[in-house]
Amino acid sequence: MGIAFDLKRLQWRMTARASIRQQLQRVREEAIVVAVNRLLATKGYDAMTVDEVAAEAGMAKASLYKLFTSKEELAGAAMVAVLDRALAFVDGLREQAARAEGKVDALDQLKAVARWAMQSQLEGDMPSLPAQNSSLSASLQANDDYMDRLIALSNKLGTWIADAQARGKLNPALPAELLLYTLFARACDPVVGMLKASGQYTHGQILDWVNSATFDGLSAR
Amino acid sequence: MGIAFDLKRLQWRMTARASIRQQLQRVREEAIVVAVNRLLATKGYDAMTVDEVAAEAGMAKASLYKLFTSKEELAGAAMVAVLDRALAFVDGLREQAARAEGKVDALDQLKAVARWAMQSQLEGDMPSLPAQNSSLSASLQANDDYMDRLIALSNKLGTWIADAQARGKLNPALPAELLLYTLFARACDPVVGMLKASGQYTHGQILDWVNSATFDGLSAR
DNA sequence: GTCTATATCAAGATAGAC
């Protein structure tokens, strides 16, 4: 009996200590991911060095490599994080729409998502990756955490796209694939950064204009 | 007299040989620029190595470095070349328009330029550079050959943009700067490459759709 | 003027002390 009691206490203590360790580790991981996110947003993957990540996260490079085994894995973690933010935003919109009982237009939801993504870019929170053919693409496509979220997000946006096309709000002549790709591309649209760099416009103006260019086009209506 | 004659012959021969040398050198330079152009279009600047350029141009790396002093200069030469192609295309359009005596719309000219750029991208001839903050950007902005052409092209497109806005063909609510930046950005639009990679569409379809998305927008009209 | 061979360096990754 005494022995059993002591074992339980011991197990509890071990569990508690393991949990605390895990929490500490998780805090450090998050600091790293935040650093990677900002560096990817500002410099891009190739220009980002692991030394910079370690410095910005406040630890030695060797410590960082205990938690992430490669630079590619760092980028993957940051991309997973941004997809999680996007999914959370989309789910928030769905809940709002559910409360509004059908008064919300799928097209407006898509515009809100595009605006959110571009705002993230303006604030330096939208990591951008080399579009094609890098060794990074391959490692991301082999990353299940990443691919699952990418597919989940594509499906949710795809539902809105199909809805908006069926109701004649989005151009039905364009393939849904193009509409989806265009939304993803506009999240990293360099035009946003160029207008910001010109320094003449407010963030609100930039968001309005680029969203207008995306959905209404450059031609006069 | 005899001496003067010999000197003239000698000078002529030296000039001829120098000219031939220059021509040979120019052919080699063009081969290098073509190689850089394709590598920038397919892999991007960071993934491109000078060894690859030398191999594709059919010479040793050291020989290449006699003609171009750095990797950045290679990229600059390729960007100058693509701007020259763009300027030639634009001038061709202007001549056509002059012959048509005012029957050509500035908006149609802009659409033609966008289509040409995207077609170049589909054919692997449109070099793409890291958009922002790289060391490359700085070296390009210090490259007069590059900047002169960039400004010349911007001015020519800017004329058409102002014209199309004045005639109510392009959305007058959007700043001309945004319209110009958007045209440049669409030349490298990753959506083109994604649709091509999906393998389901012809080049013509892709060009029509992306141009429609750019000028008419994603929303139904 | 072209090539082979090499210098140089930056950056990803790791060993080993504490």
Next chain:
DNA sequence: GTCTATCTTGATATAGAC
């Protein structure tokens, strides 16, 4: 588990022979 110091590699750039 964290850090300092180091290994290793790949890529830019150059020296020197021919």
